[in-house]
Amino acid sequence: MDKVDVLIIGAGASAAAFAWSLADTKMHIVCLEQGDWVDHQNYPANGKNWATRPDFGSDPNTRNAPADYPINCEDSDIGAANFNGVGGGTILYAGHFPRFHPSDFKVKTLDGVADDWPISYETLEPYYEINDRMMGVSGLAGDPAYPPKQPVMPPLPLGKSSAALAGGFNNLGWHWWPTDCAINTETYEGRDKCINVGTCGNGCAQGAKASVDITYWPLAIRAGVELRTQCRVREITVGPDGQATGATYFDADGKEQHIEASMVVVASNGIGTPRLLLNSASDQFPDGLANSSGLVGKNLMFHPYAAVDGVFEQELDGGKGPHKGINCHEFYETDSSRNFVRGFSFEMNRGYGTINSALIGMATGDIPWGEGHHSAFSKISDHVTSLVAVCEDLPELHNEVVLDPNLCDSDGIPAAKVNYRLSENSKQMMQFSIDRAKEVFKAAGATSILRELSPLPGGGWHNMGTARMGTDPATSVVNEWGRSHDVKNLFIIDGSIFVTAAGVNPTSTIQALALYIASSIKDRLADGSLFD
Amino acid sequence: MAILHSYTQQEKQLLRRLAGSIIGASESLDLPGADEEDIFAEILRRVERKAALRQGMADFFTEFGGIDAVANLIDVDFQALMEVVQKKQHVFLATVVILVTQSYYQNAQVLRALNKHDGPPFPRGNDLEQGDWSLLDPVKSKAPMFREC
Numbered sequence: 001m002d003k004v005d006v007l008i009i010g011a012g013a014s015a016a017a018f019a020w021s022l023a024d025t026k027m028h029i030v031c032l033e034q035g036d037w038v039d040h041q042n043y044p045a046n047g048k049n050w051a052t053r054p055d056f057g058s059d060p061n062t063r064n065a066p067a068d069y070p071i072n073c074e075d076s077d078i079g080a081a082n083f084n085g086v087g088g089g090t091i092l093y094a095g096h097f098p099r100f101h102p103s104d105f106k107v108k109t110l111d112g113v114a115d116d117w118p119i120s121y122e123t124l125e126p127y128y129e130i131n132d133r134m135m136g137v138s139g140l141a142g143d144p145a146y147p148p149k150q151p152v153m154p155p156l157p158l159g160k161s162s163a164a165l166a167g168g169f170n171n172l173g174w175h176w177w178p179t180d181c182a183i184n185t186e187t188y189e190g191r192d193k194c195i196n197v198g199t200c201g202n203g204c205a206q207g208a209k210a211s212v213d214i215t216y217w218p219l220a221i222r223a224g225v226e227l228r229t230q231c232r233v234r235e236i237t238v239g240p241d242g243q244a245t246g247a248t249y250f251d252a253d254g255k256e257q258h259i260e261a262s263m264v265v266v267a268s269n270g271i272g273t274p275r276l277l278l279n280s281a282s283d284q285f286p287d288g289l290a291n292s293s294g295l296v297g298k299n300l301m302f303h304p305y306a307a308v309d310g311v312f313e314q315e316l317d318g319g320k321g322p323h324k325g326i327n328c329h330e331f332y333e334t335d336s337s338r339n340f341v342r343g344f345s346f347e348m349n350r351g352y353g354t355i356n357s358a359l360i361g362m363a364t365g366d367i368p369w370g371e372g373h374h375s376a377f378s379k380i381s382d383h384v385t386s387l388v389a390v391c392e393d394l395p396e397l398h399n400e401v402v403l404d405p406n407l408c409d410s411d412g413i414p415a416a417k418v419n420y421r422l423s424e425n426s427k428q429m430m431q432f433s434i435d436r437a438k439e440v441f442k443a444a445g446a447t448s449i450l451r452e453l454s455p456l457p458g459g460g461w462h463n464m465g466t467a468r469m470g471t472d473p474a475t476s477v478v479n480e481w482g483r484s485h486d487v488k489n490l491f492i493i494d495g496s497i498f499v500t501a502a503g504v505n506p507t508s509t510i511q512a513l514a515l516y517i518a519s520s521i522k523d524r525l526a527d528g529s530l531f532d
Numbered sequence: 533m534a535i536l537h538s539y540t541q542q543e544k545q546l547l548r549r550l551a552g553s554i555i556g557a558s559e560s561l562d563l564p565g566a567d568e569e570d571i572f573a574e575i576l577r578r579v580e581r582k583a584a585l586r587q588g589m590a591d592f593f594t595e596f597g598g599i600d601a602v603a604n605l606i607d608v609d610f611q612a613l614m615e616v617v618q619k620k621q622h623v624f625l626a627t628v629v630i631l632v633t634q635s636y637y638q639n640a641q642v643l644r645a646l647n648k649h650d651g652p653p654f655p656r657g658n659d660l661e662q663g664d665w666s667l668l669d670p671v672k673s674k675a676p677m678f679r680e681c
Contacts, residue, residue: 043654045652045653045654046652046654047652048638048640048650048651048652049638050652050653051634051638052634052638101678101679102678102679102680102681103678103679103681105681106681109681110679110681140668142672144671144672144674144675144676144677144678145677145678146678147678157660157661157662157663158661158662158663158664158665158667159660159661159663160661160663162663163663163664163667166663166667166668167667169671170667170670170671173670175671175674175677176668176671177668177671178668195655195657195658196657196658196659196660197653197654197657197658198653198658199653199654205654205655206654206655206657317660320658320659320660321658321660329677332677333677333678333679354637354643354646354648355633355634355637355638358633358636358637359630359633359634362629362633369553369554369555369614369629370553370554370555370556370610370611370614371556373554373555373556374558374561374563381646
């Protein structure tokens with residue numbers, strides 16, 4: 001029988017940071033990951049068919065790899081996106097690495113909506129800094145939208161696309177700034193710099209993008225953490241005292257195993273984590289583990305995305321280079337003159353590769369079939385750039401992750417079902433953002449708008465809020481340092497514990513939270529109060 | 533190993549004409565059509581791997597009066613056929629259009645004619661100009677925008 005000190009479930013962004021930090025305790029730490037290591041030589045960029053590889057798409061239902069579990073999104077306005085394997089979502093993310101704003105932790109106090117977090121920006125600030133160094137964040141100091149912070153290397157090049165949009169923002173007098181990105185602009189910690197391959201969203205063959213399989217995990221493993229792949233956890237087990245005793249899982253051969261642990265840490269993302277907790281129901285916890293509040297799976301937040309593509313006369317970057325370049329936080333904070341609360345950030349999507357340019361143009365009717373095809377294609381290919389609004393979603397009880405009554409994964413474990421509807425607030429915000437994006441394109445000299453989308457239908461990359469943190473056990477699942485209110489040796493460290501979603505990408509904050517929780521655990525291990 | 537779904541010679545011929553009608557050749561640009569031999573071979577390879585397309589094609593033919601009627605429409609009034617299909621958002625043809633486009637714009641001859649790199653993007657990479665960083669000067673002079681709390 002396996003017996004370990006700490007069991008971590010999942011090997012994505014939060015787990016890697018947490019494992020690395022906790023490794024210095026010299027405890028026996030084991031991480032179970034349902035997927036496998038990703039072979040970087042198998043990334044699509046290594047082959048001529050790089051733009052059409054379905055195995056590196058972000059929809060688990062169409063990817064349908066052995067490591068994937070189905071997610072029923074029939075009753076969701078936004079489809080779920082993820083990657084299952086060592087590195088989790090960081091394998092496919094764009095490396096966009098903004099921090100939350102200080103105001104994001106105080107939305108109830110400031111704007112009278114949702115809830116305040118039980119921690120502040122200042123609580124996480126030292127962990128943001130550690131994480132920036134560990135991941136390797138490029139950017140530029142001096143952004144007026146943020147308190148002072150110092151990226152560890154220079155920003156990504158502007159390129160033609162960012163420069164075109166920057167001119168538009170300047171003409172309107174609006175904020176913009178080079179984006180913080182977990183992409184090397186110089187050789188850093190043994191990883192080479194970005195060479196503008198342009199395939200960030202399908203895996204970085206160069207290793208310049210900081211996915212945690214090449215940042216935190218090698219260091220954590222060298223420090224003694226054991227990472228077992230192709231191990232899918234079915235349930236967290238509990239003893240008669242109501243404490244977690246470990247987990248039952250299926251190994252690489254499909255054989256059921258049990259691992260005992262003194263402490264269980266769940267890091268399976270905002271959909272996988274509630275799924276596991278709900279699948280861990282028992283006589284003692286009939287509504288699911290750690291769910292006395294009834295909030296496990298509730299308050300699911302995505303980032304509803306609104307996107308506008310603009311066409312320029314001059315040649316832009318197309319699909320060459322990192323997807324991200326600049327952002328705009330002009331509309332980030334609540335403005336009472338608008339018909340919605342909270343706000344959004346714009347992120348630039350640099351452009352599209354050849355195939356996607358053709359497909360989008362044909363879908364919109366701007367590139368005809370037959371006669372005129374080639375002429376129209378030449379006006380769009382390498383002439384389009386995009387603004388995407390990352391809109392802040394607000395927590396709503398009816399947006400939820402539940403267990404699907406019929407669907408199971410390949411090991412027979414009940415799958416997740418997402419019930420999610422966009423709020424009126426989100427719809428108003430998206431429309432406002434589309435109108436503002438069009439203003440930017442006009443001010444930047446774009447000749448036409450190619451496409452607008454709201455929401456991006458498969459844009460559910462950021463799954464948050466389904467096991468929220470708080471000081472009151474009646475209204476939260478974990479306390480202010482990630483420990484379950486109900487099960488005192490159970491911790492949750494991923495985006496599930498977010499109280500609100502902010503209007504920026506969450507990975508930086510997910511990892512800062514994981515480092516903060518690891519630090520909190522180490523402090524309490526030292527003074528003997530960890531399980532009090 | 534992917535399961536292949538075979539098509540009759542007549543169906544293949546029709547698919548090829550369809551591909552050439554969606555993206556035709558351009559002599560002035562030295563571009564082949566999507567019905568060019570190598571490109572169509574790639575299209576067919578992709579089509580044959582899509583299980584749902586087999587039945588989709590049969591439904592498509594039924595809807596338009598059979599394969600001969602569809603072939604005639606392609607010859608006589610392709611645009612009218614496309615307009616009808618686009619209005620109906622027929623899944624079969626929508627999927628074929630995607631596969632034709634993917635195959636066409638991945639073809640080395642096409643990419644070279646378009647002056648685009650015809651190999652894997654890694655390890656070659658791309659050049660990305662730094663751009664004019666003085667554009668940032670007016671933003672640098674802005675007062676802090678974040679809310680203190």
